[in-house]
Amino acid sequence: MENPNVFEHYVPHSGQYSLQKDLRLNAWLAVTVIVYLIVLFMSKGHPNWSPGLRAFHLLLPVLPALLYIRAWVRVVRGMDELQRGIQLAAFLFAALGTVVISMIISTLNTAGLDLGVMLRSGLGIGGTFLVMFPLWLVGTAIAQCRYQ
Amino acid sequence: MKNQLRGLRAGKAWSQSDLAEALGVSRQTINAIETEKYDPSLPLAFAIAKLFKQPIEQIFEAPGRK
Numbered sequence: 506m507e508n509p510n511v512f513e514h515y516v517p518h519s520g521q522y523s524l525q526k527d528l529r530l531n532a533w534l535a536v537t538v539i540v541y542l543i544v545l546f547m548s549k550g551h552p553n554w555s556p557g558l559r560a561f562h563l564l565l566p567v568l569p570a571l572l573y574i575r576a577w578v579r580v581v582r583g584m585d586e587l588q589r590g591i592q593l594a595a596f597l598f599a600a601l602g603t604v605v606i607s608m609i610i611s612t613l614n615t616a617g618l619d620l621g622v623m624l625r626s627g628l629g630i631g632g633t634f635l636v637m638f639p640l641w642l643v644g645t646a647i648a649q650c651r652y653q
Numbered sequence: 654m655k656n657q658l659r660g661l662r663a664g665k666a667w668s669q670s671d672l673a674e675a676l677g678v679s680r681q682t683i684n685a686i687e688t689e690k691y692d693p694s695l696p697l698a699f700a701i702a703k704l705f706k707q708p709i710e711q712i713f714e715a716p717g718r719k
Contacts, residue, residue, distance in 0.1 A: 511679045585678040586694050587685060652685040 509585040512592075512645055530580055533573035541566040591648040598644030603628075603637045655714040659687045661705045676700055 513521035515530060544565050548554075554562065581589060607628045613620055614627070623629075628636060662672050662683075669687070673680045678697065685691035693701065702709040 508674070509677060509679050511681065585682050586697060587682040587691055588679060649681075652681060652690050 509588065510580050510583040511588055512649070515580075526580075530573075530576045533569055533576050537566050537569040537573055540569055587652060591645060591652070594648040595641050595644030598647070599637045599641035602640040602644075603633060606636050607633070654689060654692045654716060656686065656689065657712050658683070658701065661707070661712065662687075665705075672704075675704060 510526065511521065513519035514523045514526045516522060517527075544563060548559070548563060581592060584592065610620060610624050611627055614625065619625075623632070658672075662669070667675075669680045669683045673683045676683070676697065682691065682693075686693055698709055698713055702712055705712065
């Protein structure tokens with residue numbers, strides 16, 4: 506029987522790290538980022554494109570992003586029941602934490618506090634992931650501690 | 654949930670990793686069940702009972718019941 510996926514397979518120096526599993530998952534993240542950067546770079550050089558072509562061009566990174574999501578689904582399907590429970594708890598922690606932080610920033614903006622250029626219009630797409638990813642790591646660590 | 658998993662495993666001289674591999678779960682799951690920090694799902698409990706050829710109620714003791 507194949508070993509089920511565990512969080513440590515994807516953490517370098519964890520003792521159970523698997524480069525093959527890590528690449529199978531995160532290669533699509535790298536592709537998404539590269540396509541996103543290429544799209545950003547190219548869109549500045551072609552300001553006269555039609556709105557339809559521009560939308561198609563800007564949405565190209567969604568394709569590798571969907572493949573990244575599919576890779577995550579496969580990782581979760583390959584986990585055993587305890588690991589799935591841990592990841593569900595960690596994801597809920599990250600999602601709810603991000604919502605709370607986003608609401609706090611939005612409220613402070615509405616109240617007129619100057620939070621700087623980066624947060625003036627809320628967390629934004631990049632900010633959401635920058636907040637969610639560390640919260641997911643913390644959530645995973647907390648959930649794993651419960652079963653140590 | 655109280656259980657006899659550690660004793661049964663020791664009786665067969667298996668490590669937690671051996672048992673985890675036989676059941677298709679992670680070693681952490683076996684450890685969490687043995688230390689009573691995690692209650693297995695019904696399919697996993699049945700798989701454990703089948704592996705040790707014992708009735709499920711002899712391995713797992715429901716809390717608050719006699």
